Amino acid sequence: MTRPHLRSKTVALSALALVAAPLAVASTPTSAAADGPRASTIAVAWQRIAIRTIFTETVPTPGPPVGALYLSFTSLAVHHAAKQGQRQGRVTASAAVATAAHDVLWEYFPASRAHLDADLATTLEGIPDGAKEDAGIAIGAAAADDMIASRVGDGRGNASIVYSQEPGPGVWQPPVGGGMALAWFGFLKPVIDVPTVTLDGPDPLGSAAYARDYNEVKRVGRDVADLADRSAEQTAIARFFAGTPVDNAVGFYRDALCRYLDAHPLGLLPTTRLFARIDAAVTTAFIQTWRLKYDVGFWRPFQAISGQYDDNNPATEPQPGWAPLIPNPAYSDYTSGHAAATAPFAEVLRQKLGDDTPLVLHMNGQERSYATLSALEHDALNARIWGGLHFRDAMDDGYYLGHTVADEVIAALR
Incomplete structure (x- = not known):
């Protein structure tokens, strides 16, 4: 060429x-x-x-x-x-x-x-x-x-892959007149050859664990500005991590890392290796996450809480008209795509530079500083619950997936 x-x-x-x-x-x-x-x-x-x-x-x-x-x-x-x-x-x-x-x-x-x-x-x-x-x-x-x-013929943009699952309790459905966004992504050729992470799937609808997550997001994730169960700071964090098409987690994490490396240069090969590992891990986590979103198709909190279908769990009480603080994207709950962006990034960086690597995130004219990667992960994870986007199980399993993928990529990519 x-x-x-x-x-x-x-x-x-x-x-x-x-x-x-x-x-x-x-x-x-x-x-x-x-x-x-x-x-x-x-x-x-x-x-x-x-x-x-x-x-x-x-x-x-x-x-x-x-x-x-x-x-x-x-x-x-x-x-x-x-x-x-x-x-x-x-x-x-x-x-x-x-x-x-x-x-x-x-x-x-x-x-x-x-x-x-x-x-x-x-x-x-x-x-x-x-x-x-x-x-x-x-x-x-x-x-x-x-x-x-x-990457020729790797499956990018394959329009023949269309999400379709019968409506019912626990089943995510696309917005009316639309389909699952990026359904093809879960079928992409991998960018690095590492084992697929095995997860246990969403909590069963009748379980106490599901009811606990349901009631948590119902309480703290609703689209009410002065919600009693969500502090003003939690609301601000949820909105910050929601990002924009231009200022999204992938981009502003990378921007923060570049500014950190300006002040703390690593040398050429450590720098190129760090970015290669981060990007291979994040992309691998995204591919596995999108396949789960396609195959499992677990419903989002707003669909569950609306009461359109009975989940047959006596510990959950539907609330018609419930809406999330943050608008939901057109793909299912399990596992979290935001976790796929955050957890591998943080884990690769943690293993290279330590958990106490400070980062300053800039998004849409706002700024948030984190003294540790654990603190960043804490806010990023909970932001999706405070924003009404995910059940906690989708976040926890998404972080497990992301951390495990990071371990595999670090071992494979020298």
Whole structure:
């Protein structure tokens, strides 16, 4: 695949030989030059470019699972390029990282190509010309081509996959005149080969556990501004984490991490590995979550509490007209998609940097600071209950899924 930047550079035969070299050769320990501050800065800068390209410049804005998928394509190609280029030092690795990120985004987001070309030109202007830069460009282009080729026919946007389950107690139904959003996502080809996480499913409708969750969300999740059982702070947290199409959890977690890494640089390979693991884990959790949403199809609280169907549980009392604080998306309760965005992100970061990694989240002109990842997860989890979107079981199981996927991805992705 030929892209504009390759026409502006003469790629030396020695660079092409580097691309053809087996990956095992790249196991040489990372040199200080390859892991220098400049290379780390470039890696973070291209993560910001990816956020801008996917969530700001693309119209309509992709939903968080789709955005996470394209972030994973980018980060995995970038990390592969970094590993290939690092044995040649900072110059080669920096050019490889920028080129890999550019080429993946250039392929999937044609409306942003002019901006991406300008971004790459700016990056390469700061890298010394010569054989090492040319080698890095070739390595990055090859990594991008490999990623793009591997995703042909992966199931994206497969319109033949349509959710359909018979109405009844416990069964989620799409909005009138619509269908399940992103039904195809649960059938995607994985971005990394890890085992599927086994969960026990939603609590049975007649159980005490279901009644406890039902009554909790009924009490605290209703669309009433001055609800007695939900504090003003809890209301603010629920609305904050609801986000917007542009400012969503995937995007503002990443933005917060980029700003943290500006002040606490890790070096090139640790940076590219961190983003690759986060994105592979988040995307894997999203794929497994969407398959559960499709296969299980458990109803949302507003459908249960409305009393349209009797759940035959004497401990639950329907409330006709009950509505959630936060509008519900067009997919089912179990498990939580927000958990799939949050739990893998937090767990990968926790295992790399520790639970006491402080992050400042910015969303739609608002800001919330978290001294620990556990505190962030606490608010993000409860926000979906305070917002009336989920039963607690869908959140707890979603976090278990996300943490377990993170463990698997960390073990698999070096």
